[in-house]
């Protein structure tokens with residue numbers, strides 16, 4: 003064991019949670035692509051998460067937080083340092099029209115809970131296979147709205163491990179970026195609107211039906227690979243550039259939605275990035291537009 007690994011192992015000895023070395027991240031991402039994390043740490047409580055942040059800072063180890071893995075491309079060589087999962091922060095607490103959800107609550111279960119309480123608003127996130135922490139970090143959204151539209155406060159760990167509660171006004175979220183700036187989301191409080199559960203359910207259903215008809219929702223993807231350029235749709239530009247069904251190895255541009263790349267089974271991160279380059283080049287030639295990645299890259303030069 004290298005010296006830093008030994009120090010990490012010792013420093014996390016009393017941690018409540020799981021600490022494992024050399025863990026494959028493939029099955030923890032929707033794409034099912036990527037290598038291993040040097041360390042995977044799954045703290046049970048927010049205080050344990052705080053310990054992980056402080057230990058990594060003291061040992062100068064890179065720390066990444068994994069949510070639902072639905073917007074991640076992990077390098078075939080994996081990632082160095084520590085990956086932390088917050089799945090144990092999985093409680094939802096109701097206070098009148100407010101719901102406070104842990105970072106490890108899945109968005110679909112939060113939506114079901116909100117519907118059962120007769121609280122509307124979060125239906126905008128129907129079909130987003132995220133965890134609450136990831137939805138906040140990415141300011142996940144649809145044409146109907148974004149995560150921050152209903153957010154009133156966040157409990158976060160600052161980069162130095164300090165635990166702070168911040169109001170919505172402390173953030174400047176943008177399109178697909180919650181503006182957390184290195185802070186880790188532990189809990190999020192949403193303010194919703196009372197409504198009839200049946201009406202909320204009908205909106206879910208309508209939205210799911212739309213998604214199923216237009217997106218390859220059951221395939222291995224990251225959702226939209228590229229951000230939409232101002233006033234346009236990346237999917238439209240890719241489709242008009244003739245990129246549907248273009249492929250690199252085991253990764254193919256979906257025939258159903260051109261901004262989705264699908265891993266057909268044997269795809270690698272190198273295939274995925276090769277296809278990104280090919281599609282970007284075609285769109286650049288065709289429209290003079292430089293597409294920007296929405297998918298988060300882990301373990302690549304210049305990535306997260």
Ligand SMILES: Cc1cc2nc3c(=O)[nH]c(=O)nc-3n(C[C@H](O)[C@H](O)[C@H](O)COP(=O)(O)OP(=O)(O)OC[C@H]3O[C@@H](n4cnc5c(N)ncnc54)[C@H](O)[C@@H]3O)c2cc1C
Nearest residue numbers: 069070071072073132133135136137139140142143187225
């Ligand atoms: C089929 C499909 C459909 C999709 N549809 C949509 C859609 O309609 N709209 C949309 O916006 N996105 C969509 N996505 C993309 C994805 O679901 C969102 O980007 C989502 O917000 C990612 O959340 P996650 O929990 O999976 O995060 P991950 O993919 O695990 O991580 C994404 C980023 O968030 C960070 N992060 C995760 N948890 C935390 C935390 N607790 N604190 C701080 N940072 C954290 C990670 O470090 C990483 O940088 C779709 C993806 C798929 C596969």
